[in-house]
Amino acid sequence: MRELSVGEAARRSGVSVSALHFYERKGLIRSLRTAGNQRRYAADVLRRIAVIRVAQRVGVPLEAVRQAFGTLPDERTPTREEWAGMSARWHDELDRRIAQLVNLRDRLTDCIGCGCLSLTACALANPGDRLAEEGEGPRRWETP
Amino acid sequence: MRELSVGEAARRSGVSVSALHFYERKGLIRSLRTAGNQRRYAADVLRRIAVIRVAQRVGVPLEAVRQAFGTLPDERTPTREEWAGMSARWHDELDRRIAQLVNLRDRLTDCIGCGCLSLTACALANPGDRLAEEGEGPRRWETP
DNA sequence: ATGCAACCTCAACCAATGTTGAGGTCAAGC
DNA sequence: GCTTGACCTCAACATTGGTTGAGGTTGCAT
Numbered sequence: 275m276r277e278l279s280v281g282e283a284a285r286r287s288g289v290s291v292s293a294l295h296f297y298e299r300k301g302l303i304r305s306l307r308t309a310g311n312q313r314r315y316a317a318d319v320l321r322r323i324a325v326i327r328v329a330q331r332v333g334v335p336l337e338a339v340r341q342a343f344g345t346l347p348d349e350r351t352p353t354r355e356e357w358a359g360m361s362a363r364w365h366d367e368l369d370r371r372i373a374q375l376v377n378l379r380d381r382l383t384d385c386i387g388c389g390c391l392s393l394t395a396c397a398l399a400n401p402g403d404r405l406a407e408e409g410e411g412p413r414r415w416e417t418p
Numbered sequence: 419m420r421e422l423s424v425g426e427a428a429r430r431s432g433v434s435v436s437a438l439h440f441y442e443r444k445g446l447i448r449s450l451r452t453a454g455n456q457r458r459y460a461a462d463v464l465r466r467i468a469v470i471r472v473a474q475r476v477g478v479p480l481e482a483v484r485q486a487f488g489t490l491p492d493e494r495t496p497t498r499e500e501w502a503g504m505s506a507r508w509h510d511e512l513d514r515r516i517a518q519l520v521n522l523r524d525r526l527t528d529c530i531g532c533g534c535l536s537l538t539a540c541a542l543a544n545p546g547d548r549l550a551e552e553g554e555g556p557r558r559w560e561t562p
Numbered sequence: 563a564t565g566c567a568a569c570c571t572c573a574a575c576c577a578a579t580g581t582t583g584a585g586g587t588c589a590a591g592c
Numbered sequence: 593g594c595t596t597g598a599c600c601t602c603a604a605c606a607t608t609g610g611t612t613g614a615g616g617t618t619g620c621a622t
Contacts, residue, residue, distance in 0.1 A: 434611080437611090
């Protein structure tokens with residue numbers, strides 16, 4: 275079975291049919307059509323959906339994913355190397371998110387220790403504090 | 419200055435006045451009113467807002483924060499011990515989120531190694547895989 | 563006592579991420 | 593060749609987390 279119908283893609287990926295329609299409208303995935311106008315997906319759609327799911331777990335908006343997908347070929351199924359490149363970039367993004375959360379956790383520990391949570395001296399509470407704000411996560415992705 | 423107006427609270431916390439109104443409507447913060455019906459916040463509102471901001475960074479919905487706040491006294495400003503208890507629970511939540519992301523990152527590394535991202539054998543792509551799904555984040559919070 | 567910034571409420575709107583339903587078509591097995 | 597489940601489009605609705613604006617009031621400084 276070389277091509278997938280929406281229902282098959284939905285079952286295999288774990289997302290709903292309506293979500294697949296939605297992703298297509300948003301330009302995240304692409305389908306060929308049968309003579310009768312039914313969607314047929316190339317196998318790479320499952321990889322794309324997997325990436326979308328990872329993205330959502332780490333809080334990256336779909337629009338940023340769409341842009342990331344922009345680096346992949348449009349008409350051709352991406353090569354393993356092209357996917358590996360994308361995956362490496364995701365790995366870096368996860369590294370940043372993890373570092374951010376660790377930082378946050380450690381600051382929170384400090385705050386418990388000092389009893390200061392949210393007072394003016396506390397980095398967590400003070401949005402002007404560059405150390406607390408470094409990163410800001412998804413924004414890095416949207417404007418790299 | 420014992421009590422804060424909305425404008426002051428907004429400036430000190432870094433969130434907008436309209437967001438404060440919104441949090442109040444949602445039951446996350448509480449205000450006293452002057453004779454002329456203007457809001458006056460007790461100092462602990464800044465801690466609450468700080469917690470809200472941390473929550474949003476790690477993807478916890480406001481409703482879950484509201485429930486967490488339910489453990490704090492309603493009429494009285496919480497004691498340091500009560501805040502410390504909440505902070506400790508946040509610390510645990512951050513630990514879980516961090517563990518989850520580390521897990522995800524390492525699985526992604528495997529996928530780069532094997533070139534499998536999103537194929538049926540891949541844990542990231544297979545939602546039925548309990549190892550990949552463990553945690554699921556905020557849900558733990560909503561129904562603890 | 564007056565002016566003006568800051569405040570009030572309420573309703574409408576926004577964007578992201580989908581879901582639901584109506585009304586109609588396709589395709590595969592009996 | 594007919595039935596039945598899967599599919600199509602399009603529009604409306606849902607939820608979260610707010611913002612914006614209209615129309616009116618308060619309170620601090622002069």
